[in-house]
Amino acid sequence: MSPARIFADHAAGSAVRPEVADLLADLYRDGIGNPNGGHAEARRSRAVLDEARASLAAALGVESRQVTFTASASEGLALALNSETRAKEPLLTSATEHRGARALAQRHVAAGGAVHLLPVDERGAWATNSPLVRDVASQGGVALLTLASGELGTIQPRADLIHIWREAGGGALIFDGVQAAAAELRFDEIGATHLVLGSAKVEGPAGIAALVSAPDRRLHPLVPGGGQERGRRGGTEAVPLAAAFAHAYRLMSNERHATQRHLAQLCEAFDAALGNPATHGLIATGASDLGARLPGHRSYAAEWALGDDLVAALDHAGLAISTGSACISGSREPSEALAACGLSDAASRGGIRISFGRTHSVDEARLAAATLAATCARIRSSYTAEVSR
Amino acid sequence: MSDHAALPQLGLPVGWLAEPVASAPERVLVALSGGVDSSVAAALLVEAGHEVVGVWMRLHDAADRVDGGRKSCCTLDAADDARRVADQLKIPFHIQNLEREFAAAVLEPFIGSYLDGETPSPCVGCNTAVKFGALVGKGSALFGCDAVATGHYARRAVSADGASWRLRTAVDSDKDQTYFLHGLSSEAIARARFPLGELTKGEVRDAARARGLATAEKPESQEICFVPDGDYRSLLRSRGWSPKAGEIVDERGDVVGEHQGSAGFTVGQRRGLSVAADTPRYVSAVDPRTNRITIGRRESLERREIDLTGAATPSGELQSDVVLEGRARIRHRGVLAEGRLISRGGGAATLELREPLWAPSPGQTVVLYEGETLAAGGQIAAPVTAPVAAHA
Numbered sequence: 001m002s003p004a005r006i007f008a009d010h011a012a013g014s015a016v017r018p019e020v021a022d023l024l025a026d027l028y029r030d031g032i033g034n035p036n037g038g039h040a041e042a043r044r045s046r047a048v049l050d051e052a053r054a055s056l057a058a059a060l061g062v063e064s065r066q067v068t069f070t071a072s073a074s075e076g077l078a079l080a081l082n083s084e085t086r087a088k089e090p091l092l093t094s095a096t097e098h099r100g101a102r103a104l105a106q107r108h109v110a111a112g113g114a115v116h117l118l119p120v121d122e123r124g125a126w127a128t129n130s131p132l133v134r135d136v137a138s139q140g141g142v143a144l145l146t147l148a149s150g151e152l153g154t155i156q157p158r159a160d161l162i163h164i165w166r167e168a169g170g171g172a173l174i175f176d177g178v179q180a181a182a183a184e185l186r187f188d189e190i191g192a193t194h195l196v197l198g199s200a201k202v203e204g205p206a207g208i209a210a211l212v213s214a215p216d217r218r219l220h221p222l223v224p225g226g227g228q229e230r231g232r233r234g235g236t237e238a239v240p241l242a243a244a245f246a247h248a249y250r251l252m253s254n255e256r257h258a259t260q261r262h263l264a265q266l267c268e269a270f271d272a273a274l275g276n277p278a279t280h281g282l283i284a285t286g287a288s289d290l291g292a293r294l295p296g297h298r299s300y301a302a303e304w305a306l307g308d309d310l311v312a313a314l315d316h317a318g319l320a321i322s323t324g325s326a327c328i329s330g331s332r333e334p335s336e337a338l339a340a341c342g343l344s345d346a347a348s349r350g351g352i353r354i355s356f357g358r359t360h361s362v363d364e365a366r367l368a369a370a371t372l373a374a375t376c377a378r379i380r381s382s383y384t385a386e387v388s389r
Numbered sequence: 390m391s392d393h394a395a396l397p398q399l400g401l402p403v404g405w406l407a408e409p410v411a412s413a414p415e416r417v418l419v420a421l422s423g424g425v426d427s428s429v430a431a432a433l434l435v436e437a438g439h440e441v442v443g444v445w446m447r448l449h450d451a452a453d454r455v456d457g458g459r460k461s462c463c464t465l466d467a468a469d470d471a472r473r474v475a476d477q478l479k480i481p482f483h484i485q486n487l488e489r490e491f492a493a494a495v496l497e498p499f500i501g502s503y504l505d506g507e508t509p510s511p512c513v514g515c516n517t518a519v520k521f522g523a524l525v526g527k528g529s530a531l532f533g534c535d536a537v538a539t540g541h542y543a544r545r546a547v548s549a550d551g552a553s554w555r556l557r558t559a560v561d562s563d564k565d566q567t568y569f570l571h572g573l574s575s576e577a578i579a580r581a582r583f584p585l586g587e588l589t590k591g592e593v594r595d596a597a598r599a600r601g602l603a604t605a606e607k608p609e610s611q612e613i614c615f616v617p618d619g620d621y622r623s624l625l626r627s628r629g630w631s632p633k634a635g636e637i638v639d640e641r642g643d644v645v646g647e648h649q650g651s652a653g654f655t656v657g658q659r660r661g662l663s664v665a666a667d668t669p670r671y672v673s674a675v676d677p678r679t680n681r682i683t684i685g686r687r688e689s690l691e692r693r694e695i696d697l698t699g700a701a702t703p704s705g706e707l708q709s710d711v712v713l714e715g716r717a718r719i720r721h722r723g724v725l726a727e728g729r730l731i732s733r734g735g736g737a738a739t740l741e742l743r744e745p746l747w748a749p750s751p752g753q754t755v756v757l758y759e760g761e762t763l764a765a766g767g768q769i770a771a772p773v774t775a776p777v778a779a780h781a
Contacts, residue, residue, distance in 0.1 A: 306486065308484070308485075308486060309485075309527070309531055312483040312485070312531055312532075313530070313531035313532065315481065315483070316442065316481060316483075316531065316532045316533075332486045332488055332489070378530065378533070379530045379531060382526070382529055382530030
């Protein structure tokens with residue numbers, strides 16, 4: 001294996017940045033623990049938790065009481081959906097949703113509810129002009145949608161959708177903003193009912209996320225408990241994790257524009273080094289307009305290899321990437337998102353994504369492109385589609 | 390008569406040499422099953438200085454349905470064990486999906502074989518087409534691997550001119566698995582690595598313990614991996630087989646009983662025959678066309694002549710009129726019978742034996758050893774020989 005590895009799977013989660021890791025270690029060392037109690041130690045922990053909540057709220061343009069900490073973004077989505085839907089209300093979700101959202105939609109179906117899939121165009125962008133948006137909204141439906149696809153990199157045209165939705169009298173809009181957090185994201189400007197954000201995608205620790213809700217919404221807990229999180233979520237709060245998440249989010253927000261510029265340079269260097277993807281047998285997927293893509297994100301599909309095979313071969317060559325559609329180990333199922341974009345069955349099984357991070361250098365981006373090109377060439381010359389697939 | 394026999398060590402035939410003891414460092418793909426054998430195979434290759442890439446093959450969805458209590462190589466628990474061993478050995482680890490190749494080369498032929506009244510050898514197809522077929526291609530394409538290693542108990546022999554390869558029986562003759570590997574071509578054997586060929590099972594277990602491998606105490610898996618509950622009939626039913634009752638006849642053609650579906654029987658089977666007789670009766674023929682099963686006394690299933698299809702040497706199909714002398718076996722660890730294989734060309738051949746072999750079943754694998762090397766193999770043709778009472 002190559003000694004100098006390049007980790008280009010930041011959309012799956014980045015390593016905790018050193019400043020955040022230091023804060024985490026300090027908090028654990030300082031005995032920050034359960035914030036619920038009548039003693040000084042609990043009050044100290046409570047102060048750290050309050051500060052974390054306030055910091056995150058400020059970055060998102062909301063009040064502290066609108067922020068509920070959860071253990072994962074998936075939990076946040078489930079909590080929001082649990083609070084907003086009854087079986088009689090139809091649910092609007094999209095054809096490019098990640099599996100977590102799909103699983104929640106399936107649960108809605110199992111409870112006797114109707115689920116409608118918002119179609120996407122060939123770039124994976126919502127077809128906001130679909131009559132489905134107005135139809136579901138006018139029935140008082142609820143929408144569960146991801147603001148930017150981790151698999152395709154496409155940032156969704158949310159303003160158009162929200163406008164139509166609100167005009168037609170739609171119910172709650174639940175947005176997954178985990179990937180979109182890298183772009184500008186202020187809750188007060190979005191017009192969402194609920195927004196979910198994760199820590200691991202902003203170089204914070206995994207195991208903590210936040211559900212941000214409109215002030216008038218009441219949350220129905222999935223886990224009842226001792227009144228933690230204002231009775232919205234049972235279980236002792238993970239105070240150091242919450243503080244680390246808030247710190248990471250604040251750092252990311254402060255550096256957002258500089259980071260975006262840097263990621264754009266990385267992608268520019270990557271694109272230039274790779275050349276036309278078609279010469280490597282790759283189909284560029286997701287938004288082609290760079291302004292409508294997540295910064296630092298590139299995605300492709302190959303008709304001549306499984307995405308998992310490309311990931312394995314690139315891993316061996318020292319480049320860590322992913323298919324972007326996490327699923328059962330070794331599963332050969334096609335990606336629903338790629339299929340929804342109209343890609344062939346073969347290409348839908350051959351998706352990969354490359355997602356750079358803040359700390360990459362331009363040289364690393366170029367090396368990543370060279371590694372991708374060389375690996376594609378080796379695989380294509382080694383086996384034919386018939387043998388491998 | 391014991392049905393199990395160890396292979397005596399008879400040395401290499403003239404013109405064949407043992408494989409070189411040590412080879413130059415190479416990049417080797419190891420098929421890690423999550424069992425102790427492939428774990429040790431990987432460890433030995435790492436210690437010998439090779440660059441090793443570990444792979445666990447996802448072959449069928451039984452992996453998702455079976456809980457960890459089973460001892461199969463194909464559950465998600467097995468994948469976890471393989472990953473742990475790779476981690477211990479500090480080698481890369483990947484899951485390779487070969488479901489499609491497995492279905493085409495193993496699963497579908499297995500089902501078809503039973504429905505045709507034959508006895509399939511699924512491990513042979515898996516070794517030939519999947520482990521030393523598709524996986525070799527993937528290893529080369531994805532990781533630039535020159536060779537594929539497994540935890541099989543087998544060795545290799547090379548011709549004096551270095552141009553051809555044969556399988557050679559393992560030192561541990563009780564564990565020898567060359568029978569299941571017989572379909573490997575000379576080219577495939579050249580790229581195969583069997584690091585356990587010189588070791589006994591006990592030595593392998595000790596080697597795993599000495600290295601603290603996570604799989605050191607793992608029990609053996611014996612069952613067919615894609616039939617984890619051992620009930621292949623329910624697999625057949627899930628593929629549309631609807632058993633129909635039919636006649637059980639004796640060697641004179643007289644109806645002596647009824648069965649509940651001929652695909653549920655295999656030649657040599659005694660269990661499940663509800664027939665009253667003075668001495669034990671065994672299935673001697675299964676005819677799916679007439680849905681009739683013929684039974685007979687034990688001795689009536691002995692054969693000195695067995696017709697084969699697909700008879701081939703590692704270097705290819707046999708020309709007509711070629712005669713190979715050696716010792717044949719028709720079951721893994723089955724008795725070895727001296728005899729000769731007479732080729733009629735086109736894969737057809739007849740095995741003539743000095744002593745009879747018991748209950749050759751159509752579809753089953755036959756191998757012929759020349760000394761310690763596996764010189765040829767094939768499948769038992771249907772019908773074996775005309776039974777006394779034909780189905781006419």
